[in-house]
Amino acid sequence: MSPKATLCSVDIFLLVLLAINAIHSVASSEESKNSINTPPDIARYDNYRVYHVELGTAQHVDLFQELEEKSDSCTFYGHARHPQQKLTIMVAAHKVADFADLLRTYNVTHEVLSYNFQEIIDRNLQEVRPKDIEPKAMDWKHYFQLDTIYAWMELLAQQNPQDITLLNMGESAQGLPIKGVQLRRNKNETATTIFIESGIHAREWIAPATANYIINMLLTTNEPEIVKYANEYNWIVFPVMNPDGYTYTFNGDRMWRKNRELFGICRGVDLNRNYPFHWNTTGTSGDPCRYDYAGPAAGSEVETKRLIQFLRDNVAINNTIKTFISLHSYSQMIMFPYGHTAVRVDNYNDLTEIGRKASEKIKQLTGRIYKSGSIYETIYPSSGGSKDWAHGVLGIPITYSFELRGPPDSKELFILPAEEIEPTAQEAFAAILTIVEESNLRGYYN
Ligand SMILES: *[C@@H]1O[C@H](CO)[C@@H](O)[C@H](O)[C@H]1NC(C)=O
Ligand SMILES: *[C@@H]1O[C@H](CO)[C@@H](O)[C@H](O)[C@H]1NC(C)=O
Ligand SMILES: *[C@@H]1O[C@H](CO)[C@@H](O)[C@H](O)[C@H]1NC(C)=O
Numbered sequence: 100m101s102p103k104a105t106l107c108s109v110d111i112f113l114l115v116l117l118a119i120n121a122i123h124s125v126a127s128s129e130e131s132k133n134s135i136n137t138p139p140d141i142a143r144y145d146n147y148r149v150y151h152v153e154l155g156t157a158q159h160v161d162l163f164q165e166l167e168e169k170s171d172s173c174t175f176y177g178h179a180r181h182p183q184q185k186l187t188i189m190v191a192a193h194k195v196a197d198f199a200d201l202l203r204t205y206n207v208t209h210e211v212l213s214y215n216f217q218e219i220i221d222r223n224l225q226e227v228r229p230k231d232i233e234p235k236a237m238d239w240k241h242y243f244q245l246d247t248i249y250a251w252m253e254l255l256a257q258q259n260p261q262d263i264t265l266l267n268m269g270e271s272a273q274g275l276p277i278k279g280v281q282l283r284r285n286k287n288e289t290a291t292t293i294f295i296e297s298g299i300h301a302r303e304w305i306a307p308a309t310a311n312y313i314i315n316m317l318l319t320t321n322e323p324e325i326v327k328y329a330n331e332y333n334w335i336v337f338p339v340m341n342p343d344g345y346t347y348t349f350n351g352d353r354m355w356r357k358n359r360e361l362f363g364i365c366r367g368v369d370l371n372r373n374y375p376f377h378w379n380t381t382g383t384s385g386d387p388c389r390y391d392y393a394g395p396a397a398g399s400e401v402e403t404k405r406l407i408q409f410l411r412d413n414v415a416i417n418n419t420i421k422t423f424i425s426l427h428s429y430s431q432m433i434m435f436p437y438g439h440t441a442v443r444v445d446n447y448n449d450l451t452e453i454g455r456k457a458s459e460k461i462k463q464l465t466g467r468i469y470k471s472g473s474i475y476e477t478i479y480p481s482s483g484g485s486k487d488w489a490h491g492v493l494g495i496p497i498t499y500s501f502e503l504r505g506p507p508d509s510k511e512l513f514i515l516p517a518e519e520i521e522p523t524a525q526e527a528f529a530a531i532l533t534i535v536e537e538s539n540l541r542g543y544y545n
């Protein structure tokens with residue numbers, strides 16, 4: 100018994116050793132597996148659906164207002180306001196059955212624009228160039244990251260020191276520079292300045308891409324019709340007004356809109372609701388977790404302050420900025436102030452007429468239909484937008500914001516395929532030149 104017992108205990112000892120060893124190797128292979136296979140912290144939209152609904156009745160309006168208020172799983176693009184309104188809503192995968200049931204129960208007319216939004220994002224990510232690509236690789240067939248856009252602007256300034264000056268408004272909330280370029284061939288200090296800002300909303304990638312296209316065209320084109328505008332006017336372009344948000348759309352959430360300021364459990368102010376002019380009065384939210392959060396106070400955000408200071412310095416000193424353009428997407432619209440009220444601006448008739456000519460120009464060029472009119476009348480009431488401030492406070496007479504492609508019922512929402520960058524930028528640029536030409540004819544630049 101005793102030798103057997105001894106043998107046995109040796110066996111047990113060996114077994115225990117083996118077991119410890121085995122556990123150890125499982126644990127370490129688990130560890131190495133994790134470090135290889137842990138998915139990145141990037142938002143995914145697998146099987147998320149995009150619905151286009153039509154609110155047929157007042158009851159539908161009430162229902163969808165309540166739904167937006169209560170549901171974290173339905174992302175609204177616009178708010179429910181009135182019957183006959185069409186609304187785009189993204190529904191999280193786990194809520195698809197509930198949402199479909201709601202539509203059936205209340206007979207809501209609708210269409211499914213996309214059954215799996217992640218596919219659209221995945222396709223889009225194929226069109227992004229790596230962020231360390233050399234700046235001369237810039238083109239209008241891909242989307243580019245912040246580093247590349249900035250490196251490219253620096254390259255332009257180096258190669259064209261007579262024409263191009265690199266500008267920097269200062270740092271964003273997270274310490275990234277807000278860079279732009281000035282193209283000044285007309286050295287007369289009284290030359291009219293056209294100011295263009297884009298990328299206030301992070302996910303609207305077509306806006307920075309269009310701004311870059313415009314910089315490039317102004318600088319390099321030989322078409323006499325365009326050269327004329329490049330030579331006569333002073334152009335200032337800031338392609339990415341929200342560099343923190345833009346960066347986050349590449350390394351966090353492709354659908355991010357706001358800046359990245361921290362408010363407890365949520366982040367971000369909608370920078371196009373933050374400007375200090377009838378701030379937080381309509382079409383905004385007081386909740387930092389919402390996509391249209393107006394911020395804790397009027398003009399609270401660093402990025403807002405930078406733009407305000409830049410425009411004040413430049414307009415106040417030489418009073419040459421006579422036209423202000425803001426680029427957004429999507430919906431195909433060309434809009435002028437105001438957004439917070441139906442009350443008409445002093446030069447409403449001119450702005451209406453100029454906007455109409457700009458959208459006619461696009462129709463001739465590419466056949467696309469862009470609706471034009473005041474923000475309040477054309478898209479939806481909203482307050483605190485940059486162009487309302489530029490017009491209402493700073494007194495810049497000609498201010499427009501563009502909603503670029505796609506159409507209002509686009510199934511891709513903000514994810515415009517890269518093959519549409521060039522035609523979108525072409526038509527927007529042609530419309531901007533029309534705005535400049537018409538404003539000049541009407542004496543705004545004298
Ligand atoms: C939905 O339509 C059906 C058939 O037209 C009708 O019987 C039902 O009462 C409607 N439901 C609501 C909530 O309007
Ligand atoms: C600058 O432009 C103004 C207004 O067009 C003109 O009166 C002035 O002569 C110009 N100055 C020069 C140096 O060309
Ligand atoms: C902004 O407006 C909302 C809705 O009216 C309100 O709840 C919120 O308190 C306002 N924010 C501030 C800072 O006044």
Ligand SMILES: *[C@@H]1O[C@H](CO)[C@@H](O)[C@H](O)[C@H]1NC(C)=O
Nearest residue numbers: 288333412413416417418419
């Ligand atoms: C404004 O004018 C002053 C002199 O009149 C000039 O030195 C300065 O560069 C001008 N500023 C801009 C932004 O053009």
Ligand SMILES: [Zn+2]
Nearest residue numbers: 300303427428
């Ligand atoms: Zn926008």
